[in-house]
Amino acid sequence: MSHRGAPSRFERPSAVAFLGYAFGIALIFWCLSGAGFSLEKVMTAPPRFADFADRAFPPNLDPKVLTRLGWKMVETLQIAVAGAVIGVILSLPVALLAARGLIAGPWVNQITRVTLGFIRAVPDIAWALVFVVAVGLGPFAGMLAIVIDTIGFCGRFFADDMEGTDKGPAESLTATGARKIDVVACATIPAAMPAFVSTALYALEKAVRSSTILGLVGAGGIGIELKVGFDLFDYPTAMTVILMIAVVVIGIEQLSGYARKQIIGEQR
Amino acid sequence: MRSSVTDLDLKQRPLNGDARTGVVHTAPVSSVDVPVVDIEAHSVAKSFGDNRIFSDVSFRLERGASVALVGANGAGKSTLLRCIMGLIPVSSGSVRLLGQDATGARASDLRRLRARVGLVSQKHNLVPRLSVLSNVIHGLLGQEPGLRHWSQTLAPAPSREAAMAALESVGLAEFAARRADRLSGGQSQRVAIARALVSQPKVLFADEPTASLDPAAGEDVMELFFQLAREHGVTVVFTSHNIEHALHYGDRILGLAEGALKLDAMAAALTTSDLRGLYD
Numbered sequence A: 001m002s003h004r005g006a007p008s009r010f011e012r013p014s015a016v017a018f019l020g021y022a023f024g025i026a027l028i029f030w031c032l033s034g035a036g037f038s039l040e041k042v043m044t045a046p047p048r049f050a051d052f053a054d055r056a057f058p059p060n061l062d063p064k065v066l067t068r069l070g071w072k073m074v075e076t077l078q079i080a081v082a083g084a085v086i087g088v089i090l091s092l093p094v095a096l097l098a099a100r101g102l103i104a105g106p107w108v109n110q111i112t113r114v115t116l117g118f119i120r121a122v123p124d125i126a127w128a129l130v131f132v133v134a135v136g137l138g139p140f141a142g143m144l145a146i147v148i149d150t151i152g153f154c155g156r157f158f159a160d161d162m163e164g165t166d167k168g169p170a171e172s173l174t175a176t177g178a179r180k181i182d183v184v185a186c187a188t189i190p191a192a193m194p195a196f197v198s199t200a201l202y203a204l205e206k207a208v209r210s211s212t213i214l215g216l217v218g219a220g221g222i223g224i225e226l227k228v229g230f231d232l233f234d235y236p237t238a239m240t241v242i243l244m245i246a247v248v249v250i251g252i253e254q255l256s257g258y259a260r261k262q263i264i265g266e267q268r
Numbered sequence B: 001m002r003s004s005v006t007d008l009d010l011k012q013r014p015l016n017g018d019a020r021t022g023v024v025h026t027a028p029v030s031s032v033d034v035p036v037v038d039i040e041a042h043s044v045a046k047s048f049g050d051n052r053i054f055s056d057v058s059f060r061l062e063r064g065a066s067v068a069l070v071g072a073n074g075a076g077k078s079t080l081l082r083c084i085m086g087l088i089p090v091s092s093g094s095v096r097l098l099g100q101d102a103t104g105a106r107a108s109d110l111r112r113l114r115a116r117v118g119l120v121s122q123k124h125n126l127v128p129r130l131s132v133l134s135n136v137i138h139g140l141l142g143q144e145p146g147l148r149h150w151s152q153t154l155a156p157a158p159s160r161e162a163a164m165a166a167l168e169s170v171g172l173a174e175f176a177a178r179r180a181d182r183l184s185g186g187q188s189q190r191v192a193i194a195r196a197l198v199s200q201p202k203v204l205f206a207d208e209p210t211a212s213l214d215p216a217a218g219e220d221v222m223e224l225f226f227q228l229a230r231e232h233g234v235t236v237v238f239t240s241h242n243i244e245h246a247l248h249y250g251d252r253i254l255g256l257a258e259g260a261l262k263l264d265a266m267a268a269a270l271t272t273s274d275l276r277g278l279y280d
Ligand SMILES: Nc1ncnc2c1ncn2[C@@H]1O[C@H](COP(=O)(O)OP(=O)(O)O)[C@@H](O)[C@H]1O
Pocket: B048, B053, B071, B072, B073, B074, B075, B076, B077, B078, B079, B080
């Protein structure tokens, strides 16, 4: 009887795999150097951060400042909600064009999807800059940036949601002689509705997060207070802004999670 | 309910007229003697890519016939039904449905044609999140396209009444407001039948009408199905892998096996063992 030994603990990599690993490691070091990675700065950061924290705490809780920041936060949420709602509504027709095998042909699908990919590739802050140039400084530019950002996101995922629905009901309605648009309205969209709600709520969370920094480029919202705080070395006020943003973003995430459960939770 | 004069009614009129007036009819009498052919398949073949499902399938089905399409799982029964309704293109051959070409038809003609036939599919295929009544109203979309038939809320009164009558005929009127995904298998099958019948089709296709039901519910649904079919004088084509059902409810049996139409005979001339051979 011959026992076969267990395989060795480590498989010896092939020459190609070895080259691949070596290249990967070299790449990482190259990136670290490009990013200006410096151990020395890492070592000195904690004391400097402690110094910032020391100067930022306690946060500025002056009622006058809180009131001003509070209203700025309201404006931020108005930008986010208005932009997300308009974006979600406009996403629906765009998604109908992007979804394969629904109402539009493969060419239209592809062109729409590439366009949506481009919209997503441009960061929200860059869209805000573009709209500041187009419509001037202020919250309207911010709202437009959120709208376009939401279309890039929801247009694509609404389309995916519709492509992923059970094709059975749609086929049965096609068999009654219904037009494509009627089939989509009666079978595809109702089936995709839970996914739509979930995607739309996520888009709202994303919009709130975006809207808090659009002010950095003058597109409205509380971001401007953050910039001013740092520019004037008014760290306590900047800290108040950061904490307010954190509270609001976490609050919105909780709210949207709760709404998601209420709306689609019990309906599988 | 909307009512329409069937082709049969029209064809019987000259006959009565002749009897009353005593005029000898010299025109061709074929339209009276020869039954109307509702479905005609001519050398139909279907492949998915290189995978040939069946080829050279030909048959003629007459108005009022009740036809069982039998064959093992995967023999291509559902695929053949889809080809007949033009839901998927045939690879070669042609299909005539209600006297019109269904394989080469333009999309709009095909829709008009489909509006005159009904399909009850194997998985019932109700829209789960909508009410039973909305689902039945969808059966009218072929005849009345547009927003008003998207939902029972928007539907015009005659359509709602037609849908309620169809639900009544399958015994589910009191479930009209219920969500379609809160029904039992037998109930959802009945709703699917109501949706197919609400447009008063001339031809009714049913794909494995009992496959997802327990035997008792299956019997009930078949009884109901054929009672309604006889009442409305529609041609019925149903697929089944249940030999007893096929022989009991079909008066003609088409058998698919090994990629060909291996059997085309009257049910009365067949025994269960004749059919069992198809499943080997
Ligand atoms: N859309 C499709 N694409 C590829 N193959 C298919 C498709 N639909 C059915 N088939 C294949 O065709 C064969 C017949 O399927 P089907 O018509 O559903 O059989 P049956 O209804 O008799 O059980 C099966 O092998 C199935 O895998």
